Amino acid sequence: MSTQTTTQTRVEPEAGQSAAVTYTPAAESIGAVLTPGERPKRPSPAAASTAFGWRAMLKIKHVPEQLFDVTAFPIMMVLMFTYLFGGALAGSTQEYLQFLLPGILVTSVVMTTMYTGVAVNTDIAKGIFDRFRTLPVWRPAAMVGYLLGDVLRYVLASITMIVVGLIMGFRPAGGVVGVVAGVGLLVAFAFAFSWIWTMFGLLLRSEKSVMGVSMMVLFPLTFLSNVFVDPSTMPGWLQVFVDASPVTHLVSAVRGLMAGAPAAGEVAWVLVAGAVIMAVFGTLTMRLYNRR
């Protein structure tokens, strides 16, 4: 059996046993690994979180298909809504794109956050969670690790959409600085917002129910906002909801930054909302994580 079998994916029932010599556990070699000298010092919260983040990267490396939702899905969103609504709402698709792109960027990234909950829930079902929970490390590290991996996904989705937008004629007045600031604010908010899904990932029994709840929350939250149309055309009761939605404020802030006319009030609103969401749902998440 050669050692060049790294990319094999088929299951070999007795791999390494039928062909080679049967494995016989040796007391000496097992004893040797149990005698490591000094135990290392426990890792810092940052080191533990980074290690968990590294795991998220490895999963992307081994299962690259999972990036579909942060590449193909956002491209589809930009194309679909620009050409569907552009002519009707703004007179031309070009003009509508300037209005829509920051909004659809927010919609796509905020929708992507739900996969955090799915990932947490899948791991619980598989039992690796038990391993993590018995480790003597900083307790939130495992959760922060998921989110570090997800931040990469949010950045990827943002880059994809902006590139597609630029090709289609999106011309942000804020320039590179404005666009980077807008994406930075969006990713920071998405990081905070994801704690809602880590909580549901721990709380709900199955991956399907996590998806279901996520959709129930995310669809109204993203569509009932200022992403697609100006809220002044909506009935009064709906305007109240839309004005209170964090997505509306996030979209206004990102639009402002990208247009080179940052609205400090909106940015501050988003940062405060993010901090509150993280404080509340981060606490609930850790409570569930420790309690399970």
Added chain:
Amino acid sequence: MNRRVTDLAVETSGLVKIFGDTRAVDGLDLTVPAGTVYGVLGPNGAGKTTAVRMLATLLRPDGGQARVFGHDVVREADAVRSRVSLTGQYASVDEDLTGTENLVLLARLLGHRKPAARDRAGLLLEAFGLSEAAERQVKTYSGGMRRRLDIAASILSTPDLLFLDEPTTGLDPRSRSQVWDIVRAVVAHGTTVLLTTQYLDEADRLAGRIAVIDHGRVIAEGTPGELKSSIGTGTVHLRLRDPAQRPEAQRVLTRALGVPAHAEADPVAVTARVSGTGSEYGAAEEASRVLAELAAAGIVVDDFSLGQPSLDEVFLALTDRPAEPAATEEAAA
């Protein structure tokens, strides 16, 4: 609080865990001496897994107390976590990652720097016969390989106490005996092992002491020998030449020994317990008298043996029902 910290790996009293209206663990008292293999034996749904998960800080007890090396599992959970490892019933390794990546990840989470983490992973994979599969995703591993990687991941931290929850369930015979050898090597090194199992022979082979649990509490405890002798000195196993003579043989045995003789699945086999109290010369003498009576009754006996009762028989005697077919409505979470 520090008394006898080194003597006892686990000490529980009146431990309780309730799921809904099921008392999964219902007043469990366990005392596990350090440096041994301790077997927790019981059928599915007896509360074994729930008990282990509480001891490994994964579940909060609803009542009672549990200490691991003198540390309370609730109030000093972190201290407990730094000394124990758990290999659960379901592989607690990441299937998408390779064997090496799994172990390097854990090594880093335990504070090893990257080069040291890689060294340690390599050493473990070597010791567990997984070097060739090291760079393959775990989802391509066989059940036995997966279980070995899982145990390797558990001893990476050099725990003082290793929980193995049904470590050989679902494994083929060869992988089973490999896991047994691993357990022996681990305990020979001084690590305490708490092993749950529903296989009676497994507890018999590995454990120095066994707690038999049923409905969330201990119904018997002791060395395998003590458990067996507590229900009688031994059992006679007979094989007759003619199955037609079996009912008569049963009558003779029952009369001579004062206990019912069991007809086995094999139509020529009969077993009966020998208490050893019927003769001042012990169970063997009593059994030999039975043989003489069988011969006098004209029953041809081809094979005869006097052995200790199996743990199966122990369980039957303790609960009045067999251990094996686990008709369970309450899956121990």
